[in-house]
Amino acid sequence: MQNEPTSSLVGEEYEVEVGPVAHGGHCIARTAENQVLFVRHTLPGEKIIAKVTDGDTDSRFLRADAVRILEPSKDRVEAPCPYAGPGMCGGCDWQHAKPGAQRRLKGEVIAEQLLRLAGLTPEEAGWDGTVMPAEGDKLPPGEVPAWRTRVQYTVDADGRAGLRKHRSHDVQPIDHCLIAAPGVSELGVEKREWPQLAAVEAITATGSNDRQVILTPKPGGRLPLVELDKPVSVLRVEEHDGGVHRVHGRAFVRERADDRTYRVGSGGFWQVHPQAANTLVRAVMQGLLPRKNDTALDLYCGVGLFAGAIGQRIGEKGAVLGIESGKRAVEDARHNLKDLDRVRIEQGKVDQVLPRTGITECDLIVLDPPRAGAGKQVVKHLSGLGARKIAYVACDPAALARDLAYFAEGGYRVRTLRAFDLFPMTHHVECVAILEPVAKGA
Numbered sequence: 001m002q003n004e005p006t007s008s009l010v011g012e013e014y015e016v017e018v019g020p021v022a023h024g025g026h027c028i029a030r031t032a033e034n035q036v037l038f039v040r041h042t043l044p045g046e047k048i049i050a051k052v053t054d055g056d057t058d059s060r061f062l063r064a065d066a067v068r069i070l071e072p073s074k075d076r077v078e079a080p081c082p083y084a085g086p087g088m089c090g091g092c093d094w095q096h097a098k099p100g101a102q103r104r105l106k107g108e109v110i111a112e113q114l115l116r117l118a119g120l121t122p123e124e125a126g127w128d129g130t131v132m133p134a135e136g137d138k139l140p141p142g143e144v145p146a147w148r149t150r151v152q153y154t155v156d157a158d159g160r161a162g163l164r165k166h167r168s169h170d171v172q173p174i175d176h177c178l179i180a181a182p183g184v185s186e187l188g189v190e191k192r193e194w195p196q197l198a199a200v201e202a203i204t205a206t207g208s209n210d211r212q213v214i215l216t217p218k219p220g221g222r223l224p225l226v227e228l229d230k231p232v233s234v235l236r237v238e239e240h241d242g243g244v245h246r247v248h249g250r251a252f253v254r255e256r257a258d259d260r261t262y263r264v265g266s267g268g269f270w271q272v273h274p275q276a277a278n279t280l281v282r283a284v285m286q287g288l289l290p291r292k293n294d295t296a297l298d299l300y301c302g303v304g305l306f307a308g309a310i311g312q313r314i315g316e317k318g319a320v321l322g323i324e325s326g327k328r329a330v331e332d333a334r335h336n337l338k339d340l341d342r343v344r345i346e347q348g349k350v351d352q353v354l355p356r357t358g359i360t361e362c363d364l365i366v367l368d369p370p371r372a373g374a375g376k377q378v379v380k381h382l383s384g385l386g387a388r389k390i391a392y393v394a395c396d397p398a399a400l401a402r403d404l405a406y407f408a409e410g411g412y413r414v415r416t417l418r419a420f421d422l423f424p425m426t427h428h429v430e431c432v433a434i435l436e437p438v439a440k441g442a
């Protein structure tokens with residue numbers, strides 16, 4: 001018998017009933033041929049026309065956009081941004097859902113990942129199932145939260161600034177991003193043309209008036225004269241090494257959290273939501289409850305946010321070691337924490353530096369890895385250090401759940417989990433899990 005040749009299904013339309021939300025913000029549906037569809041721009045329970053954007057007759061699953069809503073969910077609202085929707089800006093993929101529904105759906109994704117990858121129910125994870133707004137993030141109903149303090153615009157062939165379309169190199173030119181923080185919008189970089197640039201990033205700090213614009217020239221491109229009618233520092237990304245160099249003003253912005261000021265150089269990590277750093281520091285400190293004389297690790301420490309918070313609470317005989325791979329971030333962390341004698345920062349990858357430190361025990365650990373998580377090897381090492389408490393800060397619930405399963409193998413269980421909506425209008429969510437060793441004989 002001859003096999004049917006594979007043929008592309010891109011552009012095919014299916015009338016489907018939409019099932020649950022999945023990791024990544026899509027919802028799951030099935031075609032009449034029982035192929036799984038991951039559909040964007042829809043909500044559970046809707047009846048829609050889904051148009052395939054990726055996949056063929058042999059694909060295990062297809063990607064699709066909801067192009068017509070036949071029976072809308074009660075959670076649906078008109079997307080406030082004119083650039084939202086299929087084929088447009090790939091950023092705010094959940095703005096067609098009410099804010100409360102966005103948080104509920106994020107909670108459903110976390111619950112599903114915990115159960116599937118770590119075998120944990122919400123009760124077993126010490127989680128009440130809710131996703132909380134960032135601290136102090138209260139908005140009148142119907143208003144769009146303008147939370148993004150850092151926005152990188154890509155420049156299209158005509159020199160217009162815009163944002164990338166979903167899974168594409170194409171640019172959606174925009175003249176105002178609704179979720180950009182006021183300080184970013186005031187810089188107005190998206191309002192002018194940048195024919196010499198490949199990208200332009202606008203940054204506004206929280207807790208200082210620092211503003212910054214980072215210019216990435218096109219290959220061989222010249223640097224444009226930047227005249228923005230605001231006091232702003234300008235940096236340029238070098239073509240040959242990708243390094244970021246100061247053109248004028250400061251090479252960093254000053255952020256504030258937990259009553260400390262943090263210098264953040266370009267390329268260094270800082271939470272993008274203005275209330276995120278404080279929200280996370282508080283959740284981590286409430287979970288760890290550092291004591292005088294504690295020894296602690298802050299892994300993937302960035303410019304020293306958690307190392308600073310713990311370092312302030314452990315007295316003169318405690319000690320904190322931070323580990324961070326970014327050279328510039330390490331310089332900033334050492335500068336930021338120079339008043340804390342008992343805090344030390346090492347540069348390098350956690351999996352390489354940690355074994356070299358010779359540390360065999362510590363009281364507390366905080367880890368805040370990138371999206372991929374810490375992984376089995378690092379978690380195994382950490383599980384052997386005898387920490388009283390571990391705080392795991394996670395921006396991807398799937399990576400968190402995988403690592404929690406490794407921690408369980410290493411004798412640690414989750415005591416509490418909290419989830420925060422630090423990325424409103426998108427499917428992204430942040431979690432803080434507090435782990436403790438399983439009591440011997442339990």
Ligand SMILES: C[S@@+](CC[C@H](N)C(=O)[O-])C[C@H]1O[C@@H](n2cnc3c(N)ncnc32)[C@H](O)[C@@H]1O
Binds near residue numbers: 269302303324326
């Ligand atoms: C999610 S950020 C957290 C930063 C910091 N904890 C904060 O809240 O500001 C992750 C950090 O890990 C760093 N990083 C990524 N991979 C790493 C690795 N393998 N080892 C050490 N640091 C790494 C990144 O440079 C980034 O600063």
